[in-house]
Amino acid sequence: MRRRAVIQMIGIGFLAGIVTGGVAFFIPWLPDQASEEAKAIDAAYWFVVIICAVIFALVAGVSLYSCWKFRAPPDDEDDGSPIHGHTGLEIYWTAVPTILVTAMAVFSGFALAAAEDLPDKHGTIQVTAQQFAWSFTYPELDRTEGELVLELDKPMQLVLTAKDVIHSFWVPEFRMKQDAVPGVETTVPITPIKLGTYDVICTELCGLGHSVMRARARVLSAEDYAKWAAGDSGDSAETTTGEGGDTSTEGR
Amino acid sequence: MAVAAPQTRHAEHEGPPVRPTGRRRWTAGGWLRVAWIVPLAFLLVPVLVLALRHWLSYPSSPFSVLNPLDDSGWNDDFWRFAKQDLQPLITTWTVVVPFAFLAGIGGFDYWAYWISGRPTRPEDHSGHGARTWRDYFRVNTDHKVIGIQYVVTTIIFFIAGGLLAMFLRAELAKPGMQIVDPQGYNGLFSVHAALMIFLFIIPAFAGLGNYVIPLMIGAPDMAFPRLNALSFWLLPIAGLMMLSSYLVGPFAAGWTNYVPLAVQQPEGNLFFQMGVQWAGASSILTALNFLVTIITMRAPGMTFWRMPLLVWANFATSTLVVIATPFIAGSQFFILFDRVLHTNFFDAGEGGYPLGYQHIFWFYSHPAVYIMMLPGFGIVSEVISVFARKPIFGYRLMALSLMAILILGFSVWAHHMFVSGMAAWLRVPMMVTTMIIAVPTGIKVFSWLATLWEGRIRFKTPMLFALGFVSMFVIGGLSGVYLGSIPIDIHTSDTYFVVAHIHYVLFGGSLFTIYAGFYYWFPKMTGRMYNEALGKLHFWLTFIGFNATFFPMHWIGVRGMPRRVADYDPQFANWNLIISIASFFLGASTLVFLYNMLVSWRSGEPAPGNPWRALTLEWQVSSPPPVFNFDEIPQVVGSPYEYGVRGARHAVLNGAPTTQGREAAPMEESVP
Amino acid sequence: MASVAHAPEHDHHGPPAANVSSRVDARLLGIYIFIASEVMLFGSFFTAFFFARIIVPNETWPPEPFELPVYLALINTIILVTSSFTMHWALQSIKRNYRAGLIAGLTLTFLLGLTFLLIQAREYTRIGFAPKDLAFGSSFFGLTGLHGMHVFVGLNLLLYALIRSIRGHFGPKAHDHLGVEIPGIYWHFVDVMWIIVYVTVYVI
Numbered sequence A: 001m002r003r004r005a006v007i008q009m010i011g012i013g014f015l016a017g018i019v020t021g022g023v024a025f026f027i028p029w030l031p032d033q034a035s036e037e038a039k040a041i042d043a044a045y046w047f048v049v050i051i052c053a054v055i056f057a058l059v060a061g062v063s064l065y066s067c068w069k070f071r072a073p074p075d076d077e078d079d080g081s082p083i084h085g086h087t088g089l090e091i092y093w094t095a096v097p098t099i100l101v102t103a104m105a106v107f108s109g110f111a112l113a114a115a116e117d118l119p120d121k122h123g124t125i126q127v128t129a130q131q132f133a134w135s136f137t138y139p140e141l142d143r144t145e146g147e148l149v150l151e152l153d154k155p156m157q158l159v160l161t162a163k164d165v166i167h168s169f170w171v172p173e174f175r176m177k178q179d180a181v182p183g184v185e186t187t188v189p190i191t192p193i194k195l196g197t198y199d200v201i202c203t204e205l206c207g208l209g210h211s212v213m214r215a216r217a218r219v220l221s222a223e224d225y226a227k228w229a230a231g232d233s234g235d236s237a238e239t240t241t242g243e244g245g246d247t248s249t250e251g252r
Numbered sequence B: 001m002a003v004a005a006p007q008t009r010h011a012e013h014e015g016p017p018v019r020p021t022g023r024r025r026w027t028a029g030g031w032l033r034v035a036w037i038v039p040l041a042f043l044l045v046p047v048l049v050l051a052l053r054h055w056l057s058y059p060s061s062p063f064s065v066l067n068p069l070d071d072s073g074w075n076d077d078f079w080r081f082a083k084q085d086l087q088p089l090i091t092t093w094t095v096v097v098p099f100a101f102l103a104g105i106g107g108f109d110y111w112a113y114w115i116s117g118r119p120t121r122p123e124d125h126s127g128h129g130a131r132t133w134r135d136y137f138r139v140n141t142d143h144k145v146i147g148i149q150y151v152v153t154t155i156i157f158f159i160a161g162g163l164l165a166m167f168l169r170a171e172l173a174k175p176g177m178q179i180v181d182p183q184g185y186n187g188l189f190s191v192h193a194a195l196m197i198f199l200f201i202i203p204a205f206a207g208l209g210n211y212v213i214p215l216m217i218g219a220p221d222m223a224f225p226r227l228n229a230l231s232f233w234l235l236p237i238a239g240l241m242m243l244s245s246y247l248v249g250p251f252a253a254g255w256t257n258y259v260p261l262a263v264q265q266p267e268g269n270l271f272f273q274m275g276v277q278w279a280g281a282s283s284i285l286t287a288l289n290f291l292v293t294i295i296t297m298r299a300p301g302m303t304f305w306r307m308p309l310l311v312w313a314n315f316a317t318s319t320l321v322v323i324a325t326p327f328i329a330g331s332q333f334f335i336l337f338d339r340v341l342h343t344n345f346f347d348a349g350e351g352g353y354p355l356g357y358q359h360i361f362w363f364y365s366h367p368a369v370y371i372m373m374l375p376g377f378g379i380v381s382e383v384i385s386v387f388a389r390k391p392i393f394g395y396r397l398m399a400l401s402l403m404a405i406l407i408l409g410f411s412v413w414a415h416h417m418f419v420s421g422m423a424a425w426l427r428v429p430m431m432v433t434t435m436i437i438a439v440p441t442g443i444k445v446f447s448w449l450a451t452l453w454e455g456r457i458r459f460k461t462p463m464l465f466a467l468g469f470v471s472m473f474v475i476g477g478l479s480g481v482y483l484g485s486i487p488i489d490i491h492t493s494d495t496y497f498v499v500a501h502i503h504y505v506l507f508g509g510s511l512f513t514i515y516a517g518f519y520y521w522f523p524k525m526t527g528r529m530y531n532e533a534l535g536k537l538h539f540w541l542t543f544i545g546f547n548a549t550f551f552p553m554h555w556i557g558v559r560g561m562p563r564r565v566a567d568y569d570p571q572f573a574n575w576n577l578i579i580s581i582a583s584f585f586l587g588a589s590t591l592v593f594l595y596n597m598l599v600s601w602r603s604g605e606p607a608p609g610n611p612w613r614a615l616t617l618e619w620q621v622s623s624p625p626p627v628f629n630f631d632e633i634p635q636v637v638g639s640p641y642e643y644g645v646r647g648a649r650h651a652v653l654n655g656a657p658t659t660q661g662r663e664a665a666p667m668e669e670s671v672p
Numbered sequence C: 001m002a003s004v005a006h007a008p009e010h011d012h013h014g015p016p017a018a019n020v021s022s023r024v025d026a027r028l029l030g031i032y033i034f035i036a037s038e039v040m041l042f043g044s045f046f047t048a049f050f051f052a053r054i055i056v057p058n059e060t061w062p063p064e065p066f067e068l069p070v071y072l073a074l075i076n077t078i079i080l081v082t083s084s085f086t087m088h089w090a091l092q093s094i095k096r097n098y099r100a101g102l103i104a105g106l107t108l109t110f111l112l113g114l115t116f117l118l119i120q121a122r123e124y125t126r127i128g129f130a131p132k133d134l135a136f137g138s139s140f141f142g143l144t145g146l147h148g149m150h151v152f153v154g155l156n157l158l159l160y161a162l163i164r165s166i167r168g169h170f171g172p173k174a175h176d177h178l179g180v181e182i183p184g185i186y187w188h189f190v191d192v193m194w195i196i197v198y199v200t201v202y203v204i
């Protein structure tokens, strides 16, 4: 009897595990991985996903099994078995999660360090956010543009600040996000590893034009970058801020 | 604790209260007094404010630009200035008019007697119990009446907040702007969240607690019944205030209301600041009342280790409320001052630190998420134990883990600020504490599962919601753990992944437990049974609609859709459409609930005293309970969860242990 | 409606007396919890103050060219501390059923508190900066203003207690002078809070 119960439960847990695992692994969750930093972040992501998927499968399995197995017959008036607790079990389910949580925290800590680790030899770009546009200043080129242009495999330090309210810099493919705060300088490292054009998205509510506060991020090969740096602005001179760009703040 | 001599109270009961007649009706506390005192206050405020500003010769006072010789001044400059300067006016209104209302309705009458040194009238209990439906619209000091007032009021605000969400989803159904402008959209989700949090989840728990806690601990009422009534009446004020922001354009900086954006917003923002103050005052006063009641009014034999877990949960929550809520009061005062008095608390150009606001805000608002969850844990513990017919597994650890969450909850606020640019060293410690909260929460989840084990589970509606809660909350909690990991949060912060987390913990968590509580205590509160089939239908529709609405949000969030956007990239169009359709389905499922509650309240089957065969004290009296709860204070003799233990009892009432409850109380009048 | 069915049939007079499960009086416990909440409210204002002062680098404090009237405020501090003693005396008096002492003590406390408030108002008008002058000015006026509000509320409570003591409503039994004790506890809290405000804002 007991043996059968265990087998049944493992069966249900297995099913729950398959479903959870399927959702976790067969849906394309993450966008393209286009930066060095993204690797560290994705590693942390998958590490946590695996632990959490197991936990969810366990909880779902046990509760489904109990609901099915211990349901009361219609006219039943009886009580369940008077189990008040079990110290051993309670110690287990305090200790095991503690270990798992510690593991996730340590792993995340290392991943964070890896993501934010920037080689000493890196360039700098000054990013200024304002309602509702981005501007990127390239100190080495002494130029300010409405788009972010990066060279493949070249580590860059973006130094962010804002003119009016808080904005936030995010490129999903780079995985990196950082608020731009008026009066405060914040930094975010980016080392692009994949050619392409991506969206810079503002993710901190900044007013009317928040949803259209976007800019373009282009990752160019070394030759193209040199060309661009030499003054050939390519097809990308103007900002892509959308209609909210010049509407200043309302009210007041 | 020591059992001291019983407290004596004045006890002259004079039957139904005598209502004043004739002219005195206009001066006695009630709606008639409100009808003249509120408009009066409303008119007095501008006179006072403008006169004061004129007297202080503020350059921006409209009177200062008024040229008495030129009547066109009235038309142009005066109104231009008046409009520009609405802020002091609105602020004063939002402070003064509520006081006028409270004074009008009679919330201060007793204290006014006390203050003026007149002999206070002996308590005649005229404010106790409800005799007609009209009594629900009066200041009533009976905790049971107040509990019902709370519950009904909060459901109304839930509908309001939910309808805003429906507009929000309608706008998002297609990329581009269709039904509102961007500021209007920002207003939608800001008011939606503010109503849901401050006027639904938090006070709904307070209302349920109000109804059942005195009963559960064997007390005739709360410790401070008049304060209790006052706390309730603060609530509609706060809610109407937030809704009335629509008169001048709703507040639209999110419920987090970050500076500097909040300072830059139009006048509507003031309504959030003041609404939060009134709602906050209400919850602090209620929490204080709970704490004092639980500490000083337990029945003999009801030691802390014999209290039902719901009481424990409210004890922990109330402590959180009392300690944390002043921080949001402070944070909103700062913005209010910045706006109205032109102070510069957080202005970087003026020596302020913009992120300081966020620290202060989250020091409240993270604990607030546990304010919105711990009472739910309590409800679920009751429901699961009763419907699995088993003692709650690991009772003491369940109580202790509540306290652990309470304490840990104060050490994690900065996980909302991982990408804000705050002090970098603060991040890793906060990540560790954030993750550790999973441990006490896990203890609770596993103990509920173990309570199901070898139980005799009955799938009544409250139980369905409790079981739905366990699984949905685990999804929400685990996505919280994702967010707690800094590298993952860097990517997912401020995306729809967070929106999904919010709704899994708040809807799948808090709201499911509230539904469980509503169904579970419905017979006790109304004296009638709800319709079980409709209840189950409601559960399944909600469960499906909820997952269909909010699960895909995880995905679109991780893929790159930021939150709080009125418009979005067309690549997310299909999923948003699906989500919107699912959300309408979810909204419609609420109709089943409302229908069931209304119809059953009017004409449901009469409920027996103890339909669930529960052991806790509230079920040992009739449904609804007598005005003063117990004819005689019960004597508690054991744990509240001794299901399946032969001969075990929780309490002795009127000399006889009861587990089956008394006869049903038929209803004579109903509320339309 | 909930209790409709029962209203007519309950024939006993009033509720059964609640069991008292704690040695602390409910009302005293209530005011202590309330004060805990108030302490946190001050905490949020102190937090704002510390952000302006410590997190943002300042060369001097108070920032140039502002100055704080440290000695005037010290006099004010002494006034408020004295009022705590008179409050204590008033309570002790009623405990010994000495009504004149109660009335005198409350009157003195009230007048001292009022003096404090008036001096502070005068300080505000002469201080040389306004709430809008830097985060410094904002948090200075924020903290002292919040405290001033509390003094104002405290004065009200004292006034009510005074009215009732003149009418002879209090007695020596613990239960009969809660109406003095509770405003007193609040007043001591306001006083202690001022000492903290004074030390952090003016002295350090």
Ligand code: HEA
Binding pocket: A055, A059, A096, A097, A098, A100, A101, B256, B369, B370, B372, B373, B415, B416, B434, B435, B437, B438, B439, B441, B442, B443, B445, B473, B474, B475, B476, B477, B478, B479, B480, B481, B482, B483, B484, B485, B489, B492, B493, B494, B498, B501, B502, B505, B506, B509, B510
């Ligand atoms: C009821 C409300 C509620 C609850 C209970 C929680 C619970 C948790 N929340 Fe959530 N949270 C919100 C409401 C809530 N949250 C809201 C409203 C926001 C958005 C605010 C805004 O910006 O508007 C938010 C945002 C939010 C963020 C910030 C995201 C961002 O903006 O970048 C983070 C980051 O750490 C976070 C984490 C957590 C964690 C770790 C928990 C934990 O307490 C969860 C613990 C539970 C479990 C983990 C599941 C059960 C446990 C087990 C089965 C044991 C085994 C598990 C492990 C070993 C992992 N939450």
Ligand code: HEA
Binding pocket: B158, B159, B160, B161, B162, B163, B165, B166, B168, B169, B189, B190, B192, B193, B196, B197, B201, B253, B254, B255, B256, B499, B502, B503, B506, B507, B510, B511, B549, B563, B564, B565, B566, B583, B584, B586, B587, B588, B590, B591
């Ligand atoms: C307890 C809290 C709670 C609850 C219950 C809900 C319920 C819902 N929420 Fe809300 N939500 C929040 C708390 C909550 N939300 C918070 C804190 C935020 C963050 C805000 C911010 O960023 O500042 C948020 C943000 C938020 C967003 C993100 C906005 C953005 O970032 O741009 C969305 C988008 O879909 C959303 C949708 C919904 C929906 C569809 C429901 C539905 O479940 C509602 C269902 C209920 C009803 C519809 C009402 C009753 C029904 C009827 C009267 C029937 C008639 C109706 C029809 C037939 C349609 N919510």
Ligand code: CUA
Binding pocket: A129, A130, A131, A132, A166, A167, A168, A202, A203, A204, A205, A206, A207, A209, A210, A211, A213
């Ligand atoms: Cu800038 Cu949002």
Ligand SMILES: [Cu+2]
Binding pocket: B365, B366, B369, B412, B413, B415, B416
């Ligand atoms: Cu949090």
